[in-house]
Amino acid sequence: MYYIHKALVSVLIGVLLLISLGGNLQTVHAQTGIDLVVHYVEGTPNVGQLTYDVSAYFSVLDASGSLIKNLTANDLLVNEDGKKVEIVSLKTAESEPTSVAIVLPNSSSMSGQKIAAARTAANDFINGLKSGDRVAVLSFNTAILPLSDFTTDQTAAHNQVESITASEDSGNCLYDAAYKAVQMTAALPSGRRAIILVTDNRDQAGGGRGGGCSKYTLDDVINLASQG
Numbered sequence: 001m002y003y004i005h006k007a008l009v010s011v012l013i014g015v016l017l018l019i020s021l022g023g024n025l026q027t028v029h030a031q032t033g034i035d036l037v038v039h040y041v042e043g044t045p046n047v048g049q050l051t052y053d054v055s056a057y058f059s060v061l062d063a064s065g066s067l068i069k070n071l072t073a074n075d076l077l078v079n080e081d082g083k084k085v086e087i088v089s090l091k092t093a094e095s096e097p098t099s100v101a102i103v104l105p106n107s108s109s110m111s112g113q114k115i116a117a118a119r120t121a122a123n124d125f126i127n128g129l130k131s132g133d134r135v136a137v138l139s140f141n142t143a144i145l146p147l148s149d150f151t152t153d154q155t156a157a158h159n160q161v162e163s164i165t166a167s168e169d170s171g172n173c174l175y176d177a178a179y180k181a182v183q184m185t186a187a188l189p190s191g192r193r194a195i196i197l198v199t200d201n202r203d204q205a206g207g208g209r210g211g212g213c214s215k216y217t218l219d220d221v222i223n224l225a226s227q228g
Contacts, residue, residue, distance in 0.1 A: 033063030042189065057093060096191045097132040099150050100125075101181040102157075103197040104164050105174075107141040110200060111166035118198045122161045124152050125196065136184060137161055140177035141170035142205070142213050150188065174203040175214035178221045186224070 037059045043052035060068045073087045102122050110118065126135055134150040137160040147160040178197055185193040203212035 033060040033098050034068070037061065046166070070172075092147055093192050097134060098129070098194065099134040099136075099185060099188050100129070100191040101136045101138060101150075101195045102126070102161070102191075103138045103140065103177050103181050103195065104161070105141065105172055105177070105199050105201070106139045106167050106203065107172040108166060108168050109169045109172065114200050115164065115166045119131050119161050119164060121198065123158055126157050129154065137164075137185075138177065139164045140144045140173060141167050141178075142173050144173070144177050144180045146180070146184065151183075171205040171213040172199065173213045174199055174201070174204060175212075175216045175218055175221055179214075179216040179224060182221060182225045186227075 025195055039057040039059065041054065041056045043054045045052055050140045055143070061164065070205060071090065073090045076087065076090070078085050078087055102125065104118050104122060106115065122137075129135060133150060134152050135148075135157045137147045137157055139145050139147055147163065148156060151157065174197075178195070181195045181197065185195060203214050205211055205213040
């Protein structure tokens, strides 16, 4: 994914920015088959001015669906209301901090070695984050409990992971937990965002009772994650 920063413009947030392929990339791939996916556009108002600092996050895929990673600003055209605007900077989103929601079950089926293995996996992942990356920890059974909001404090995140223990006679409301995690990450202003959800079971009520316990469905989760 790329992060593009364009020049200051006198527009409201709702104005559509048209980003198109041009320059060398279009010449090399004149046979088409190149897809540009704009993930989101954000604008920050400039104090004392009727202007916004506008940034866009997008990906460019070749005909096989693979990411094209060697773009330069000369490969893109950015237009506002039909007028070309300056691209201030273009960089890969790898340079942006990552925000990750780690979602761990504490249902009765996770007792013993399962919950220990889940905590170990989560802690190992947190250890691999960069200093500027943020992590949130959630735990779920039939209820979803955000244990921490997004933070760069990895020690605090480790402590929250270690506090998770299996609950007796509790279910596994998997889709509700995923939905809550998507809501949390979608509320973040910008940057790379991801959710890691660990489960040993399907969506299931506790106490050996049949059927699921989530009010949301898998399609609800996918649709929410796909919005915007």
